[in-house]
Amino acid sequence: MASAGETTSRQGRRKQATKGKIVAAADALFAARGYDNTSIEEIAAEADIAVRTIYLHFESKAGIMLSYFDEWLDAFIDQVMRRPLSEPVVATVEAAVEAMSADGWLERVEQTGQRPHPLVQYLGSGSRDIAGHVMHRWMQKLHQLSTHDDAPNVDPHAATDRYARAMLIFSYWMGAMFVASEKEAGAELPKPLQGARPGSALLARITAGDL
Template sequence: MVAQPPARPGTRQERRKAATRAKIFDAAEQLFGERGYAGTSIEDISELADVAVRTIYTHFPTKAAIMLAAFDSWVDLFVDAILERPIDEHIADTVREALQVVTAAGRADHPENGDTPVHPMVEHLHSGSPDVAGHVMQRWMREMDRIARDAIERGDYEPGSLEPQARATAVFAAWISALSAAGGRQQGRPLPDDASGHGIGLGVLDLLQSGQL
């Protein structure tokens, strides 16, 4: 039998693989939001995505790998949107606009109120596998460096200015504050009735920049 060459990017096979991964992502995100990470099984994801369990394992070795791949794709979308904004724009406005891009792309804001399970990333960063937390933090360190370098290249800053790093840190603060607040809700600390991941992150950014803390 003659060996078949690997599929070239953009071929029908690659598009089919990408479509299958997207179905798995979407199903996992929906179920994690509705049932929480621990309450969602690979079999649940298989049923909602309408793909075989073995197909999921072809693409992802573990349930955590699905979550991390979804996280990576979210970060790609979010940071790319950040870098598209004017460099002299107020950073809270930049984050707000980037989150709108994320939402428009189908990555829904996560409610943090009532009986809604906390975002699945919360339990992993608070008490989960160090491998998962390490992946997330290393990825964010790379993205913060990317945001800071972009600010230096496009901004009019004095040499040695800390403003590019401050912009990058503010973007990360919006993200991590939402997860931290969600973790507090899980431990019994109340949040506003209309709280959501995006709203918490933007609210914290506004407070940090208000000079009132």
């Protein structure tokens, strides 16, 4: 007979697995059809679960979208914090994105040839609750990055550098979102921003020191 702890653990794993199926199904449909053209019923069918099961895990379709963002952000910052603080921030960001790609994350903002993640649209014109959630989570991550230190350092500028580095990493993400939004709106982008990594291109320009 399984113990109470084993039963609880098994239930927790099942719950997480179901939640993962819902998020994966929704993201696939968002990529193929767009956020507005995807219904909860279609997400349930794609995940092969009942509609009521979705509402056991999420309050709304927006909640599913934000869950994907939360998981992506956690994974991204985890990869960033594995890099040495002495590394140029552009190299850190690019290494983090490559590591995430190797782990199976699809690039849904900067990659060409597919719909961008719904957040690209909804940060600028959607519910302010969505934008508020995103900023709340980023503020938490900025604090995490600004207090991260991978080695003892007596340099009086080291702490300030960590804050600056955190802001640059946020700038990379926001820049990628901004460029994707402009592209969706039909804006004519400068050639350096037409490549595969416009967020990195902007970050490199910001850190060049001659603006």
